[in-house]
Amino acid sequence: MKTCIIVVAAVSCACLASGQSEHSSQSGPPSELPPVAHFNPEIADKTLDPCADFYKYSCSKWSAANPLPADEVAWGTAGPVSKWNQVILGQTLDKLSANDSSRSPSEQKIGDFYHSCMDEKTIESHSQEWLQKELDVIDGIKSVSDLAVVVAHLHQTIPQAWAFGDNQTSSPLFGFAGSPDYDDASHNIAQFDQGGMSLPSRSYYLDQDDKSKEIRAIYLKHLAKMFALAGEQPEQARNDADMVLAIETSLAEVAMDAISRRDPKNLNNKMSLAQVKALAPSFDFERYLALVKAPSSPHYIVTSPKFFKGVEQMLHRYSIPQWKAYFRWQMINGSASALNHVMVEESFDFVGKTLFGAKEIQARWRRCVNSSDFMLGDALGQAYVARAFPPENKQRALALVQDLTNALGKDIDSLDWMSAETKKQAQEKKAATLDKIGYPDKWRDYSGVKIGRDNYLANRQQAIGFEFERWVAKIGQPVDRGEWTMTPPTFNAYEDPPTNTINFPAGMLQPPEFEMSQDDSVNYGAIGAVIGHEIIHGFDDQGRKFDAQGNLRDWWTASDAQAYDSRDKCIADQYTQEVPEAGPGVKQDGRMTLGEDTADNGGIYLALTALQESLARQGRDMDSKEADGLTPRQRFFLAYAFGWCTEYRPELIRLVVLSDPHSYPKYRVNNTVANMPEFAKAFGCHKGQPEVRVNACRVW
Numbered sequence: 001m002k003t004c005i006i007v008v009a010a011v012s013c014a015c016l017a018s019g020q021s022e023h024s025s026q027s028g029p030p031s032e033l034p035p036v037a038h039f040n041p042e043i044a045d046k047t048l049d050p051c052a053d054f055y056k057y058s059c060s061k062w063s064a065a066n067p068l069p070a071d072e073v074a075w076g077t078a079g080p081v082s083k084w085n086q087v088i089l090g091q092t093l094d095k096l097s098a099n100d101s102s103r104s105p106s107e108q109k110i111g112d113f114y115h116s117c118m119d120e121k122t123i124e125s126h127s128q129e130w131l132q133k134e135l136d137v138i139d140g141i142k143s144v145s146d147l148a149v150v151v152a153h154l155h156q157t158i159p160q161a162w163a164f165g166d167n168q169t170s171s172p173l174f175g176f177a178g179s180p181d182y183d184d185a186s187h188n189i190a191q192f193d194q195g196g197m198s199l200p201s202r203s204y205y206l207d208q209d210d211k212s213k214e215i216r217a218i219y220l221k222h223l224a225k226m227f228a229l230a231g232e233q234p235e236q237a238r239n240d241a242d243m244v245l246a247i248e249t250s251l252a253e254v255a256m257d258a259i260s261r262r263d264p265k266n267l268n269n270k271m272s273l274a275q276v277k278a279l280a281p282s283f284d285f286e287r288y289l290a291l292v293k294a295p296s297s298p299h300y301i302v303t304s305p306k307f308f309k310g311v312e313q314m315l316h317r318y319s320i321p322q323w324k325a326y327f328r329w330q331m332i333n334g335s336a337s338a339l340n341h342v343m344v345e346e347s348f349d350f351v352g353k354t355l356f357g358a359k360e361i362q363a364r365w366r367r368c369v370n371s372s373d374f375m376l377g378d379a380l381g382q383a384y385v386a387r388a389f390p391p392e393n394k395q396r397a398l399a400l401v402q403d404l405t406n407a408l409g410k411d412i413d414s415l416d417w418m419s420a421e422t423k424k425q426a427q428e429k430k431a432a433t434l435d436k437i438g439y440p441d442k443w444r445d446y447s448g449v450k451i452g453r454d455n456y457l458a459n460r461q462q463a464i465g466f467e468f469e470r471w472v473a474k475i476g477q478p479v480d481r482g483e484w485t486m487t488p489p490t491f492n493a494y495e496d497p498p499t500n501t502i503n504f505p506a507g508m509l510q511p512p513e514f515e516m517s518q519d520d521s522v523n524y525g526a527i528g529a530v531i532g533h534e535i536i537h538g539f540d541d542q543g544r545k546f547d548a549q550g551n552l553r554d555w556w557t558a559s560d561a562q563a564y565d566s567r568d569k570c571i572a573d574q575y576t577q578e579v580p581e582a583g584p585g586v587k588q589d590g591r592m593t594l595g596e597d598t599a600d601n602g603g604i605y606l607a608l609t610a611l612q613e614s615l616a617r618q619g620r621d622m623d624s625k626e627a628d629g630l631t632p633r634q635r636f637f638l639a640y641a642f643g644w645c646t647e648y649r650p651e652l653i654r655l656v657v658l659s660d661p662h663s664y665p666k667y668r669v670n671n672t673v674a675n676m677p678e679f680a681k682a683f684g685c686h687k688g689q690p691e692v693r694v695n696a697c698r699v700w
């Protein structure tokens with residue numbers, strides 16, 4: 001469980017949609033670094049009224065000048081810096097991909113991994129043979145007990161979300177890993193999670209509106225095409241397609257919905273192995289656990305017992321040949337981005353175009369950079385940090401985080417709705433939070449991963465197997481708070497309740513979020529609000545249920561919890577809204593985005609408080625006009641909005657509204673500032689204007 005700052009779907013799209021085009025250029029990354037977006041006082045469109053639509057006021061000029069590129073599904077002020085990060089990685093990998101004996105062991109691994117990914121000719125000639133061998137394993141199933149063999153093999157062979165995310169649906173049949181015990185976060189125990197679906201969320205299978213039906217019809221065609229490309233006759237391919245959709249829909253029906261999954265109490269179902277087995281007696285859990293070399297666990301967490309009971313029924317309802325079709329698809333789909341160009345193109349056609357709205361596939365070097373980062377992130381991250389994140393930046397970022405943390409301390413003290421008893425516990429939790437800036441103190445050791453120059457599919461299998469084994473081997477071990485689940489070049493940040501950590505990868509501590517040469521009011525408005533966002537996650541509807549040690553423990557008095565819930569409900573109601581950009585009738589459920597929206601609203605307050613303190617130390621006033629014609633308060637809000645300027649493809653907006661806990665950027669800006677009298681003060685907004693909300697919400 002972790003909560004991050006930006007839409008994960010958009011980030012992972014390049015990875016999901018990765019593939020190669022026949023026409024793609026063989027060339028590597030550019031030799032020059034691309035420009036990044038910088039905040040400047042001229043960004044606002046002064047012909048517009050900031051009190052009517054602050055997002056438009058702050059973003060329309062930039063977005064008009066920076067249209068969505070054909071190979072992107074989202075583009076905003078974060079786009080150029082993500083690309084800048086990617087070019088740095090690409091240049092590094094390009095250099096290390098030469099077969100040079102002076103490379104260190106870890107440089108050899110990332111260099112050869114990238115080389116094998118760029119070697120389209122070899123992939124083209126090996127891909128079908130590799131896939132056939134894998135499909136033969138699945139075709140070897142003879143009994144229901146053998147399904148355990150296939151699930152274990154798939155978990156070791158295709159990439160999945162290793163940490164349990166809120167909407168994780170993608171591991172074949174189910175997810176398995178070592179994760180912190182909810183009741184004793186100092187140790188990891190074995191956890192079984194629901195999974196098995198290939199579309200982005202349950203609702204893609206269950207919703208009955210026209211658009212959902214249309215997407216499922218396209219999915220069926222895509223399934224049949226992929227089966228045919230994998231060597232099936234057309235009739236069998238069509239039958240298998242029907243079966244995959246039927247099985248995945250059955251899984252969606254018994255899976256827990258995203259809103260119920262927001263409450264960790266619903267996930268903390270502690271069982272003995274005998275009880276786990278009793279949920280689905282037909283699935284051979286013993287065999288699965290032996291195959292993935294799972295250490296014995298004092299007990300097991302099953303996040304959704306109903307899901308596993310449903311799997312039991314499905315094991316009776318569907319025949320072995322039908323399960324084979326389902327697992328063949330899991331293998332094909334999970335490997336598609338690394339197979340030959342026809343598979344890659346068909347996969348991009350559905351995942352990239354239909355689900356995400358992409359127009360063009362990304363250049364191969366970009367996809368190979370993403371794959372290297374995803375598979376061997378710590379090895380590549382070291383090179384990135386050396387080039388893009390000097391020690392003085394780390395020091396400055398750390399000071400900012402400390403400023404924001406101090407602001408939280410003041411905020412807690414000042415709350416009129418919280419008792420002294422609960423405040424004391426909240427302060428303890430604040431004091432125990434570990435701030436992690438830029439990159440891990442200890443880099444992961446990849447010495448067990450064998451990477452050669454010629455076989456991308458084999459390299460991938462090595463890296464995936466290593467990572468899966470690493471997660472399973474955590475079972476029974478102490479929790480390592482120093483570990484990261486994002487790589488250093490990632491443009492994102494996250495908070496993790498069980499470890500009580502906030503984590504800011506170096507990839508996000510870059511312009512326009514963080515820039516050493518900018519005024520404090522800009523840095524506090526941009527990265528300051530992001531830091532505040534992550535801090536508040538520890539105190540949102542999920543985070544507040546974990547204590548200073550990361551245990552799921554109720555440290556609130558009953559009346560304080562009640563006061564919190566009624567304030568949070570204000571936010572949930574505010575964000576339950578039509579999102580016309582996502583298509584007619586598409587509505588956001590504010591209960592699903594509650595944690596993110598609470599973090600946005602609380603985070604900006606912490607940043608504003610910290611800025612006030614900082615300016616007071618410098619003898620400056622928040623509301624005096626300065627040389628650029630802006631007051632620090634105005635600059636703060638403009639920098640906040642500027643960080644969020646982003647256009648999505650309509651398909652991605654729909655995907656986000658239906659399956660992602662983050663609000664669409666326009667609402668992250670407009671709904672948040674409309675709750676703040678401090679914003680109205682900055683721009684002279686008055687009652688009755690859209691950016692001055694009558695029923696303003698405030699939790700933190």
Ligand SMILES: [Zn+2]
Nearest residue numbers: 003004005596
């Ligand atoms: Zn977040």
